[in-house]
Amino acid sequence: MYLMNRSLKWLVPFGPVIESTTTEQAFLTEHPWVLFESGRFNKVPLISGFTQDEGILLFAAGVMSKNDILARMNQHWNAVAPTLFYYDTWNITSAEKDTISNKIRKFYFGDKPIGGTTRQNLTNLYSDRLFVQGIFDTVELHSNFAPVYPYVMSFKGGKSSVGSHYQIPVSTHGDDSQYLFNFQEFPFGTEQFKFSSNLISLWTSFAATGKPVGDTPTLDSWEIATVGKANGKWFDLNFETKTLSNYLEERRQFWKDLGVKKFEAY
Helix, strand or coil, X not given: CHHHHHHHHCXXXXXXXXXXCCCCCCCCCCCHHHHHHHCXXXXXXXXXXXXXXXXXXXXXXXXXXXXXXXXXXXXXXXXXXXXXXXXXXXXXXHHHHHHHHHHHHHHHHCCCCCCHHHHHHHHXXXXXXXXXXXXXXHHHHHCCCCCEEEEEECCCCCCCCCHHHHCCCCCCCCCXXXXXXXXXXXXXXXXXXXXXXXXXXXXXXXXXXXXXXXXXXXXXXXXXXXXXXXXXXXXXXXXXXXXEECCCXXXXXXXXXXXXXXXXXX
């Protein structure tokens, strides 16, 4: 438990706080969720998305690489899950926490143990709780007021901080940066070079015009999100792109039905 706590607490040692309106030069005086719902924010076009395996880099890979942590997770799931997925400080009973923990384990793992054969399940769980859930909520709310271009990056052609170490193809947190910035040189004409060129075109055209347009015909059809519906249309950023309808609908609905609080730093 100590190792699990340490693996998480260092990530957000200082979080944003709501400041008093009487404070000089106060920046954030209401909860961001309240501001979003009421439309009191800068209503500009937005690109928002995530990589396909967001949760593996800082979380799932660490669990999978430590046999003692993996054993504790399997044997004492109801004790560790509230800490790992941020509902341990809520004002709810232990029985209510157990109910949430049991539902999460059943949905993502069924009756299987957490381990090598369920690595992707664990990655999906960390991705959904710590990244995807909040991004879906943001897309849903922002689309009520301004255009949103949602995406998932599934391209696995370059180097990955996790994939290269574990010898598995993944697209995880931060892997998209190598295609936008000069981290490494991709040989001219390779899939990595072409993907990088297209991605840069999308991002720079969006910065200039508010609409992402790539440098190949297949990248010109990025549609805005359906107003008020986060899982309507998502753009799959890969070497060959496509539009995903009702993307991750089952996983999205699970978290909505679970009734957990919006993810907050504390």
